[in-house]
């Protein structure tokens with residue numbers, strides 16, 4: 001049974017004529033690392049809001065269809081309950097940190113659900129360690145870089161021990177190196193803890209190597225689903241204007257000029273291996 | 282912003298910083314009360330001088346002096362006003378000193394109490410959590426808003442906005458192109474914050490727990506005892522033996 005299951009989902013924001021999601025179907029299996037991408041305004045943020053119940057409980061618009069996440073019917077379950085199963089990391093790091101120290105921030109949701117203090121202390125420790133920010137514990141948010149702030153945000157959802165972590169363009173405010181570090185942290189949550197990851201991302205150059213599934217959206221619909229290799233190698237996907245990894249495009253251009261590397265690369269090191277293989281042939 | 286620096290908390294490990302914020306607040310109130318009980322110049326000078334060791338112990342002398350300097354003008358104003366209307370030099374001096382005592386005690390309190398602890402103190406004194414949350418969040422976003430205001434000023438200036446010059450009305454009008462984007466972005470920010478709070482289970486249960494808890498220690502009890510003794514002694518001296 002998929003951990004996220006959307007069937008015929010249509011959503012219209014309050015007082016907006018055009019639906020943001022149109023008769024959309026999507027299934028995500030437990031333990032997957034899924035990248036969602038697509039042109040801006042195609043509904044990526046909107047679909048993320050459906051995963052933890054911000055839609056329909058926080059945004060009152062018109063929702064139809066069925067949404068089941070971690071076995072819970074999203075329409076019937078409060079966001080505060082869903083958030084214990086689905087962690088949500090937002091785009092802007094500074095607007096999701098509330099406390100005046102890192103450890104208070106990581107503890108925030110645990111305090112909100114009334115866990116015992118010993119349990120909170122233990123989980124905060126664990127989440128700080130998992131995200132590599134132990135030494136930042138007493139810092140105030142404004143003393144941190146954007147990348148560090150985003151790691152605090154990840155730690156604070158991790159502390160809830162969720163089954164799913166959803167991240168909506170978590171690196172768009174960050175430089176490439178910090179972005180890469182964030183992807184490594186996210187990847188370790190998936191690999192080492194078995195958490196299902198849904199990552200909305202434009203930086204496919206850096207992110208696609210970690211994912212085992214790619215979803216491309218367009219105009220409120222899912223247009224393509226498959227392995228990142230298949231999806232990003234599809235010329236129809238290119239036409240939508242998503243940021244296809246450069247080495248994948250390179251492979252195509254070489255093929256058009258009669259050089260078939262015999263495979264699709266997603267990262268520069270894969271491309272290097274393919275080219276070396278071709279030269280030795 | 283600069284003048285508020287005299288009130289901004291700095292992390293330090295001193296006995297004053299470590300006092301329980303509730304006890305420290307009691308201490309400040311006691312100083313406040315003393316400076317109201319006594320009206321003569323000598324007592325108020327003694328109270329003022331008694332603050333000096335406190336300031337030194339807390340290692341906030343620099344910030345304290347700055348807050349004094351910032352309030353010097355107002356103190357002078359109070360002095361002149363009292364001199365004119367009461368025409369008693371000693372009384373006028375005492376009033377000005379009284380003002381400085383009050384400023385100092387508040388300055389010591391805010392300089393040595395982390396807003397987080399203050400929030401905790403509110404929470405543990407059974408104020409509604411929303412109250413202390415609003416307080417700590419406001420403090421948390423002051424630097425962000427200051428940064429944002431600076432960005433907007435720079436952006437508008439680079440498009441040719443003149444902030445200086447003109448009469449007062451013109452100067453106020455000059456700030457409209459700064460204020461409007463600032464307000465719009467604050468509203469947008471509050472929407473994002475609300476969404477994030479919702480996703481972090483804000484208000485999920487009535488009995489919220491807390492990572493840290495304030496605990497009254499023996500040092501705090503000692504300070505409470507001292508406060509009670511000094512207050513009682515002062516009231517006795519002032520009202521029963523009319524020494525001063």
Ligand SMILES: Nc1ncnc2c1ncn2[C@@H]1O[C@H](COP(=O)(O)OP(=O)(O)O)[C@@H](O)[C@H]1O
Nearest residue numbers: 013014016020039040041042043044045046047
């Ligand atoms: N809070 C909102 N109120 C009204 N319309 C919205 C809101 N958020 C997004 N939309 C609209 O919904 C559509 C999808 O937006 P969004 O999900 O944010 O796209 P993406 O994240 O892919 O850029 C857009 O047309 C956008 O204008």
Ligand SMILES: [Mg+2]
Nearest residue numbers: 044045168169
């Ligand atoms: Mg978006």
